[in-house]
Structure formats: C-alpha cells, structure tokens
Amino acid sequence: MREVAAQFRNPVLLYSIGKDSSVMLHLALKAFYPSKPPFSLLHVDSTWKFQDMIAFRDRRAGELGLNLIVQVNEEGVRQGIGPFTHGSAVHTDIMKTQSLKQAIDRYGFDAALGGARRDEEKSRAKERIFSFRSPNHRWDPKNQRPELWNLYNGRVSQGESVRVFPLSNWTELDIWQYIDQENIPVVPLYFARPRPVVERDGALIMVDDERMPLRPGELPEMRWVRFRTLGCYPLTGAVESRAETVPEIIQEMRLARTSERQGRVIDHDAGSSMEIKKQEGYF
Amino acid sequence: MAGPTRDHSAGGQPDLPRHTRTNLLRFITCGSVDDGKSTLIGRLLYDCKLLFEDQLASLETDSRRFGTTGAGQLDLALLVDGLAAEREQGITIDVAYRFFATGRRRFIVADTPGHEQYTRNMVTGASTAQAAVLLVDARKGLLTQTRRHSHIVSLLGVRHVVLAVNKMDAIGWDRAVFERITAAYRAFARELGLEHVTCIPLSALTGDNVTSASPAMAWYDGPSLLQYLETVEIAFPARSSAFRMPVQWVNRPHQDFRGFAGTVASGCVQVGDPVAVLPGGRTTRIEQIVTMDGVLEVANAGDAVTLVLSDDLDVSRGDVIASADDRPEVCDQFLAHVVWMGEQPLLPGRPYLLRLGTASVGAQVTELKYAVNVSTQERVAAKCLARNEVGVCNLATDQPIALEPYRTNQAMGSFILIDRMSNATVGCGMIEFALRRASNVHRQKMTVNKAARAAASGQKPCVLWFTGLSGAGKSTIADLVEQELHRRGCRTMSLDGDNVRNGLNKDLGFTDVDRVENVRRVAEVARLMVEAGLIVLVSLISPFRSERLMARSLVEEDEFLEIFVDAPLAICEARDPKGLYRKTRAGLIPNFTGIGSPYEPPEHPDLVLASGTEEPERLTSHVIQALASRGIIP
Incomplete structure (x- = not known):
C-alpha cells in the first residue's frame, strides 16, 4: 500500500464493505500511521447491497474521518437495471463493471487498491499484485508484467491504470485469523443470526427488502444463517450456520467442505466466466 | 506494499499475515511440457483432501469437457491450469500461485511453464521460492530443459532442490532407471553448486510417493514428496545479516x-x-x-x-x-547477471530505468561481457540479449545507489529494468559485485563552466537534433540553418551522421546494437560542445525514441530541440540522393532504416518540418524562428 501511495499520482482504495475490504482498510490505517491513509475510499454501489452493509460503510467512514466516494451508475438506475429483472450477468456488468470504469475515468484514478485474493478463483491465481490495465480498462492475461522479488513496477502512461491486490497471497482462513488477531470490525451479516430466507436454485437468498419478488410457492422462513462472502443480496447465497463469533467462524471453516465463492451466482455462468469478466474490466 | 503486522518471529514474507509467515514454505514446480507438473499439484491438493465439494464438482465437468486422461477419469491438471487459453492448448503459460496447508505447514506453490520461451516466467516464480521441485519424465531422463531449470534455480539462489522423477508407473517402477537418472543429476548439480538436492521417484497419475510411501516402490526408503515439503528446513538468511x-x-x-x-x-x-x-x-x-x-x-x-x-x-x-558500522556499498557501476524479458532485445548503451529496493534510477548496460547458454552453462559472445536470454554485464547508473551482492543480501542485490517508453518490466538482475572504478573516478569541478563560456560568447548553447529517414533532408536543412546562424555571428558546430561514421564511429556498423552506440557517442560529443558554449547541429537518422530521449537527458531541458524532418518514405526513396534505397531494394543493404530496420517517429518533437512538401529554405526559416522565440538567438 505504501508502494502505491509512493508510486502513483492519484490512488484510491476500492471499498466493497466485505471482510477483505475491512482487512484492507485496517492495513491502510497501520501502514500510514500516524498519518491517515493518503487516498479516498471508493464504493461502487450497485443499489442492491444488503442494508446492513450500507449502514456499516457509513459508520466506519465517519468514525475514521476518511473521504468516502459512493459511485452509482445513474444511467443504470434510470434504466431500472436489477438482478431480478435483467439477470445476474447484465446487472453485474452495468452496475458494477461499467460503474467502476466510470468512476476511474471521472476521478482520474491511476491506481485502485482491491482486496481480491489468488485463492478465490482460478483466473485470479495468475493475477499480478500490480495488475496493469489499458486505457479502456482491459486486462490482458497473456501480456502481464513479470513480478520479481518484491519489486513492483507501477509506471503507467496517461489514461492507463493499475489494479493493486495486496492480499493476493492471503487465504480465506488468513483473513479470518487476522480479523480475530487484530479485532477488526466487520459487517454483522458474517455472523449467524435467524434471518428471513428463501431457497432458490439451490442457494439460500435473504429477503433484504421489498424489491425481492417471490416466486409461487416461495415463503420466506427464519433460519440460522450467515454469509461467507457479501455482494448484492439477490446474488449472494447464505450458508446455514450457528457461528456467532469470529473464533466460531474459524472453527467452522476448518471443517468446511465448500469454497467461499460457491454462494456467488456470477461465477457459475460458464466455465471461464470470471476470466472473461476480468478482461472486460471487472475487479 | 505494507506488511500487515509487526512481527518478531520470522522474516522474508512481509506480504503475509504473521501466523502464516511463521511456518510457510514457498516453492516452485518446473519441468518440461508433458512431465506432469499440473497433474502433480492437482494430485497434492486432491490427496491432501484440500478440495471443496463445489471445486470437485466443477472438476468433473471440466474433465468431461477438456480432459486428456480418458473417459470417467478426473484430469487433475485442470485444477491448476487456470486460464481459458491454456486449457485449449493444454499447457501452462504463466505463473499461477496455489495455496494449501497440511497439519504441519502451509504452502504457496508457484506453477511455472516449461517451454524455453517462458524462461522469464520461471525466473519470476523462482525469485520468491525457498525450494524448487524439478520434474523429469522417467521415460526420458534428464533433458536440456532440466539443465536449464536447474541453472535458473541456482542463479536465483533457491536453496533446496527436489528432483521428482515422475511417471515411474510407465517404466514398471524400475529402480535401475531411477538410479541412473539420479546419479547423472547429482553430478550435474555439483557443477552448478546446488547444495541440497533430494531425489524422489513418484507417479503423479497414480499418487505413488506423492503424499505417502509407495508399496510399488518398496525399494525406495526416502520421504514422499509431501513429507519432504513438510519437513525441509526453512532458513531466513535475511535475519542474520x-x-x-x-x-x-x-x-x-x-x-x-x-x-x-x-x-x-x-x-x-x-x-x-x-x-x-x-x-x-x-x-x-x-x-x-x-x-x-x-x-x-x-x-x-x-x-x-x-x-x-x-x-x-x-x-x-x-x-x-x-x-552505520556495517554499510552496503554505494556506487554507480556494478557487474550483474541479467535475465532478459522484453520483447525488444537488451541493447548495451540504451537507457533503461533500474529499480533496486525502492530506488529508481536511470541505467544502461555499458558492457555485455557474454551471454550464458542456460542449458549448457557455456559462455557465448553476444552483442545483445534476446527475450529469455541470460547474460553477464557491467551496468552504470546515472546516480550512485546503495547495493550489495545478491548472494550476501537478496533484497539489496536484486533489481528490475524498465523500458522508458512502454513502462514494461523488461529484465531483472542479480548483482555479483560493485566495480571499484566507479568509486575511484570523481567528476572534476571546473571553475570556468558552461554558463561562463556561454556568457563570453553571447549566445545560449543548445543542441538542434535533426532526426528522420535517410533522404528526408536533414543534412541539407542543417547546413542551411548553420549558414544562417553563422551569418548572424553565432558560434556553431555541425555533427553529421555520415561524417561521424568516417571518423569517431568508423568501427560501428548498422545493427541495432551499433546504431544505439552510434547515437550514444554523438550525444556525448554534442553534450561536450554545449558545455563549450556552442550551438550544435546534429543530423542523424537516430531511429529509436529511447536514444533520442537519452541524448536529451544529457543536457538541460531547454538546451535540446528535437526536430523531426518528416518526409514520407516514398518521397525519400524517389529522391534517393546516395543511391541507398536502390541498393536496399536490390537486397544489398539488410538493416536499412524504414525498410529492413524500424524508424520510431518522435511522439512530442519540438518542431516538425514537412520536408516532403515544403522547400528547404522555408523550413530553415521555421527553425530560425523557433530559435528566436525560445531566446536562443536574438
């Protein structure tokens, strides 16, 4: 993170409100102490996030006195884009991928820090820590800069940018152990509570607001659930769990038989879907 | 990047959380195309029961779609071959990082490709590895690739090497074959100075000796691959220095x-x-x-x-x-091994950016001593380094930096080279030693300096750098400009490409390497003449942006005008004042700029002269006006 602050003109921290973002924010506070992190937080708000996430975001930014930029694709909102009406692929493209590109262009960011990890998905395993993007935000997996030792090359020309992933070598377990060790606040949705959910296409979807249309025969029921990963509520499946504290989550993870992105609807679209989304500029 | 925690228990892995750093092994797997690397890593994950149910389910789907192991069989390699392009070609083309853990230790695996054209990817993976697993196919034995990979491993100072003799199932678990391969490898490793070598016979396909001992090879009493990886000693040399x-x-x-x-x-x-x-x-x-x-x-x-x-x-x-009591050296010249990764070859004399630690300075290779054939360790005479080639060279930086030999201190002895134009990382290096001559030659400060000389002559010294294709009219215009300046009483000097090649640069030809040196020498002479207070007119094709940038960097920002004499190739060829285009088209001149050799037009020239359409006299007056508007002449 210090490399980013030192090498770039106008960096930004992508703050998605999830556990990885919480760790990133914590690391930023530590890296620059006693200064404040010398960059803003950017949240790309698809307008379909869990209500708890938004409340948590605003509280944290306020407590820490950091500048928070909330980016919404207004054009998408005008067109009424949403996961129920347009499907997960269109929704993700318009409200997340396009929206992020708009923000980077509008504010002229030359580096965006993100919390992605190599253990999440196969195409992420080859992502560099400093990942170069062309002026139209494309990722070219065949033409990446070699990354040797801990020497990071952040030089870019006008219009080009770099996505930086300091947590590349962390695993999901590392994240939780670090959250435990450092006592880092995270969104309450990660902890098990009774929540109203419906079972749909094999995933447990939480009824977070009245925009969720129920299919015939679907009746929300209260179940003890938590989330391993957070995104847009209609696209994020919960897992049944009684883990109410960080140590209980760690214990549950050690016994887990499914990977964390399993609940994510977008990864399952087609075999290489994440790689294609990334080439187009998805984070 | 910021290290996440303060930590008193381990060093060398600042990009990981504390609890992970304490017992973590980073290793690299390397081998030839069909040696079964990806299958081996897939097997390690599978046998360690580290795959989640959804990953297994998607593996089954993928095996049906892309698998090469036959119907109903899981193709474990598909777990690791991440990118769509590789799945189609069936080979790994980049460095992929995998994470797994057992009860005893955590691991990060860098999976790198075997092809010779991906040497750079392997170097990348090896730069952060503490151990290397080298695969050989028991049916084929040691190959040129095995030697190349071993050489790279030794060059990057990876301490522990495992020779994994794979596909033992295909040769009936034959002990004699294994021992023959092992003996040959040990002799070779000794030559390279690899200290810790372990040889393991295994089969990634069947899993024998991967995570547990193989009943089929009872004659082998060493550790399985996983046992070895779990117990190999991890030293942190960085802590004691x-x-x-x-x-x-x-x-x-x-x-x-x-x-x-x-x-x-x-x-x-x-x-x-x-x-x-x-x-x-x-x-x-x-x-x-x-x-x-x-x-x-x-x-x-x-x-x-x-x-x-x-x-x-x-x-x-x-x-x-x-x-303060034990300092690194400070110098501006050193000898290093360089591994080249750029698409364009490394050219001695070309200016690059060098990053060592957090320092970033201008640097050039002053002497390419030899290239190393990574397969045979032979020294080969070389004028440039192509992608994936390794060489030993002297480098000079434009300001002194603190450094140490790579062997003594990896962090202070490793560097990358960056292309100034594309900003790409084009090479990396490991420092052997600082060159003494750097510290013994001091720049002499002269009392009468450039400013004093310029004041005496009543003019502002500068370089007018005319660049363009052969026959564009560089020399003609430079000559007219100099006449006009002379008439006005300015003190000038002209450096013309052809004339310089008859004297100072008589020894140089027209390869890219020699063109770079040609421009470097002319730029240095131009600099001396600016110091002497002169207005210097250089007319030189100078086809590459990098060298023109270098020439500019030798003088002050306002002392250099890049003048692009811009005439289309067709017009230059029609003029053909020296008959060179005719000869080139007849196949007599191989590296002619614009035909056999590229010309990179300036991106931001100070002045563009449309010499294809305008008369030389008119263009001359453009130059004179530009000089006047910049206050170079009254």
Whole structure:
C-alpha cells in the first residue's frame, strides 16, 4: 500500500464493505500511521447491497474521518437495471463493471487498491499484485508484467491504470485469523443470526427488502444463517450456520467442505466466466 | 506494499499475515511440457483432501469437457491450469500461485511453464521460492530443459532442490532407471553448486510417493514428496545479516513528526542504534520505531515500521537506512547477471530505468561481457540479449545507489529494468559485485563552466537534433540553418551522421546494437560542445525514441530541440540522393532504416518540418524562428 501511495499520482482504495475490504482498510490505517491513509475510499454501489452493509460503510467512514466516494451508475438506475429483472450477468456488468470504469475515468484514478485474493478463483491465481490495465480498462492475461522479488513496477502512461491486490497471497482462513488477531470490525451479516430466507436454485437468498419478488410457492422462513462472502443480496447465497463469533467462524471453516465463492451466482455462468469478466474490466 | 503486522518471529514474507509467515514454505514446480507438473499439484491438493465439494464438482465437468486422461477419469491438471487459453492448448503459460496447508505447514506453490520461451516466467516464480521441485519424465531422463531449470534455480539462489522423477508407473517402477537418472543429476548439480538436492521417484497419475510411501516402490526408503515439503528446513538468511531498510514513503502528518516508512529488508534495529542514510552517507541514531500498535524497542527483518531519526536529515524515497558500522556499498557501476524479458532485445548503451529496493534510477548496460547458454552453462559472445536470454554485464547508473551482492543480501542485490517508453518490466538482475572504478573516478569541478563560456560568447548553447529517414533532408536543412546562424555571428558546430561514421564511429556498423552506440557517442560529443558554449547541429537518422530521449537527458531541458524532418518514405526513396534505397531494394543493404530496420517517429518533437512538401529554405526559416522565440538567438 505504501508502494502505491509512493508510486502513483492519484490512488484510491476500492471499498466493497466485505471482510477483505475491512482487512484492507485496517492495513491502510497501520501502514500510514500516524498519518491517515493518503487516498479516498471508493464504493461502487450497485443499489442492491444488503442494508446492513450500507449502514456499516457509513459508520466506519465517519468514525475514521476518511473521504468516502459512493459511485452509482445513474444511467443504470434510470434504466431500472436489477438482478431480478435483467439477470445476474447484465446487472453485474452495468452496475458494477461499467460503474467502476466510470468512476476511474471521472476521478482520474491511476491506481485502485482491491482486496481480491489468488485463492478465490482460478483466473485470479495468475493475477499480478500490480495488475496493469489499458486505457479502456482491459486486462490482458497473456501480456502481464513479470513480478520479481518484491519489486513492483507501477509506471503507467496517461489514461492507463493499475489494479493493486495486496492480499493476493492471503487465504480465506488468513483473513479470518487476522480479523480475530487484530479485532477488526466487520459487517454483522458474517455472523449467524435467524434471518428471513428463501431457497432458490439451490442457494439460500435473504429477503433484504421489498424489491425481492417471490416466486409461487416461495415463503420466506427464519433460519440460522450467515454469509461467507457479501455482494448484492439477490446474488449472494447464505450458508446455514450457528457461528456467532469470529473464533466460531474459524472453527467452522476448518471443517468446511465448500469454497467461499460457491454462494456467488456470477461465477457459475460458464466455465471461464470470471476470466472473461476480468478482461472486460471487472475487479 | 505494507506488511500487515509487526512481527518478531520470522522474516522474508512481509506480504503475509504473521501466523502464516511463521511456518510457510514457498516453492516452485518446473519441468518440461508433458512431465506432469499440473497433474502433480492437482494430485497434492486432491490427496491432501484440500478440495471443496463445489471445486470437485466443477472438476468433473471440466474433465468431461477438456480432459486428456480418458473417459470417467478426473484430469487433475485442470485444477491448476487456470486460464481459458491454456486449457485449449493444454499447457501452462504463466505463473499461477496455489495455496494449501497440511497439519504441519502451509504452502504457496508457484506453477511455472516449461517451454524455453517462458524462461522469464520461471525466473519470476523462482525469485520468491525457498525450494524448487524439478520434474523429469522417467521415460526420458534428464533433458536440456532440466539443465536449464536447474541453472535458473541456482542463479536465483533457491536453496533446496527436489528432483521428482515422475511417471515411474510407465517404466514398471524400475529402480535401475531411477538410479541412473539420479546419479547423472547429482553430478550435474555439483557443477552448478546446488547444495541440497533430494531425489524422489513418484507417479503423479497414480499418487505413488506423492503424499505417502509407495508399496510399488518398496525399494525406495526416502520421504514422499509431501513429507519432504513438510519437513525441509526453512532458513531466513535475511535475519542474520546487517540492518537495511529501503525508505518507501516519508510519513509527515504534521509539522512535528517526520518518519520514514519501510519494511526492514534484513537484520534488526534497536532504538539508539547508529545508522547511516545512503547513498548520502550521513549518520544519525534511531530515535523511535513507530507502529499503530505502539512504539517498539526493536524491529526485525519483515516488519513494516516507521523510523524516526535523531537528526533532521534530508531523507527521501529510494534512500536506504543501514547499520552505520556495517554499510552496503554505494556506487554507480556494478557487474550483474541479467535475465532478459522484453520483447525488444537488451541493447548495451540504451537507457533503461533500474529499480533496486525502492530506488529508481536511470541505467544502461555499458558492457555485455557474454551471454550464458542456460542449458549448457557455456559462455557465448553476444552483442545483445534476446527475450529469455541470460547474460553477464557491467551496468552504470546515472546516480550512485546503495547495493550489495545478491548472494550476501537478496533484497539489496536484486533489481528490475524498465523500458522508458512502454513502462514494461523488461529484465531483472542479480548483482555479483560493485566495480571499484566507479568509486575511484570523481567528476572534476571546473571553475570556468558552461554558463561562463556561454556568457563570453553571447549566445545560449543548445543542441538542434535533426532526426528522420535517410533522404528526408536533414543534412541539407542543417547546413542551411548553420549558414544562417553563422551569418548572424553565432558560434556553431555541425555533427553529421555520415561524417561521424568516417571518423569517431568508423568501427560501428548498422545493427541495432551499433546504431544505439552510434547515437550514444554523438550525444556525448554534442553534450561536450554545449558545455563549450556552442550551438550544435546534429543530423542523424537516430531511429529509436529511447536514444533520442537519452541524448536529451544529457543536457538541460531547454538546451535540446528535437526536430523531426518528416518526409514520407516514398518521397525519400524517389529522391534517393546516395543511391541507398536502390541498393536496399536490390537486397544489398539488410538493416536499412524504414525498410529492413524500424524508424520510431518522435511522439512530442519540438518542431516538425514537412520536408516532403515544403522547400528547404522555408523550413530553415521555421527553425530560425523557433530559435528566436525560445531566446536562443536574438
């Protein structure tokens, strides 16, 4: 993170409100102490996030006195884009991928820090820590800069940018152990509570607001659930769990038989879907 | 990047959380295309029961779609071959990182490709590895690739090497074959100076000797691959060496606090320790070691901290704070192994950016001593290095930096080279030693300087650099400009490409390497003449942007005008004043600019002369006007 602050003109921290973002924010506070992190937080708000996430975001930014930029694709909102009406692929493209590109262009960011990890998905395993993007935000997996030792090359020309992933070598377990060790606040949705959910296409979807249309025969029921990963509520499946504290989550993870992105609807679209989304500029 | 925690238990892995750093092995797997690397890693994950149910389900789908192991069988290689392009070609084309853990240890695997054209990817993976697993196919034995990979492993100082003799199932678990391969490899490893070599017979396909002992090979009593990886000793050489911390960022929240943020690269430091700030060399003491979790007494290798010094010294990013009693060398010339990764070859004399620690300086290869054939270790005479080639060269930086031999201190002895035009990382290097001559030649300060000489002559010295294709009219226009300047009483000198090649550069030809040297020498002479107070007119094709940038960098920003004499190739060829285009088209001149050799037009020239359409006299007056408007002539 210090490399980013030192090498770039106008960096930004992508703050998605999830556990990885919480760790990133914590690391930023530590890296620059006693200064404040010398960059803003950017949240790309698809307008379909869990209500708890938004409340948590605003509280944290306020407590820490950091500048928070909330980016919404207004054009998408005008067109009424949403996961129920347009499907997960269109929704993700318009409200997340396009929206992020708009923000980077509008504010002229030359580096965006993100919390992605190599253990999440196969195409992420080859992502560099400093990942170069062309002026139209494309990722070219065949033409990446070699990354040797801990020497990071952040030089870019006008219009080009770099996505930086300091947590590349962390695993999901590392994240939780670090959250435990450092006592880092995270969104309450990660902890098990009774929540109203419906079972749909094999995933447990939480009824977070009245925009969720129920299919015939679907009746929300209260179940003890938590989330391993957070995104847009209609696209994020919960897992049944009684883990109410960080140590209980760690214990549950050690016994887990499914990977964390399993609940994510977008990864399952087609075999290489994440790689294609990334080439187009998805984070 | 920021290290996440302060940490007193281990060093060398600052990009990981503390609990992971303490018992983590990073290793690289390398082998030829069909040796079964990806299958082996897939097997390790599978047998360690590290695959989740959804991953297994998607593996079954993928095996049906892309699998090469036959119907109903899981193709374990598909777990690791991540990118769509590789799945189609059936080979790994980049470095992929995998994470797994057993009860005893955690692992990060760098999976790198075997092809010769991906040597650079392997170097990348090896740069952070503590151990290397080299695969050979038992049916084929040691191949040129095995030798190449071993050489790279030794070059990057990877301490532990496993020779995994794979596909033992295909040769009926034959002990004699294994021993023959092993003996040959040990002899070879000795030549390379690889200290810790372990040989294991296994089959990734069947799993024998991968995670547990193989009943089929009862004759083998060594560890399985996983047992070996779980127990091999991990040393942190960085911890025992002298204190070094490259400064990443100056931390200045308010007037009363000024600290220097960085990650301790080696050794440790205590409050009160005497330290030197390099390359400057001023000494002071450590006043405070600051972290968000409170101030510390001691900081160790791997810790990300902010140091406050007792004296108010001028310290900036790129400086190194080091133990005052045991300092690294400060110099501007050194000998190094360079591995080339750029699409364009490395050309001696071409200016690159060099990044070592957090320092970033201009650098060039002053002498390419030889290339190394990585397969045979032979030294080969070379004028340039192509992608994936390794060479030994002298480098010179444009300002002194603190450094150490790679063998002594990896963090202070490793560097990358960056292309100034594309910003791509084009090479990496490992320093052998600093060159003494650097420290013994000091620049003499002269009392009568450029300003004094210029004042005496009543003009502002500068370089007018005319670049363009052969036959564009560079010399013609330069000649007219010089006549006009002479008429006005300016003191001038003309350096013409053809004339220079009859004298100063008589020894140079027209290859890219020689063109770079040609421009370098002319640029240096032009610089001397600017120092002498002259207006220097250079007319030189100077086809490459990098060298023109270098020529510009030798003088002050306002002392250099890049003048692009821009005529289309067709017009130059029709003019053909020296008959060179005719000869080229007849196949007599191979490297002719614009035909057999590229011309990179200037991106931001100070002046463009449309010499295809306008008369030389008119163009001359454009140049004179430009000089007047910049105050170079009255």
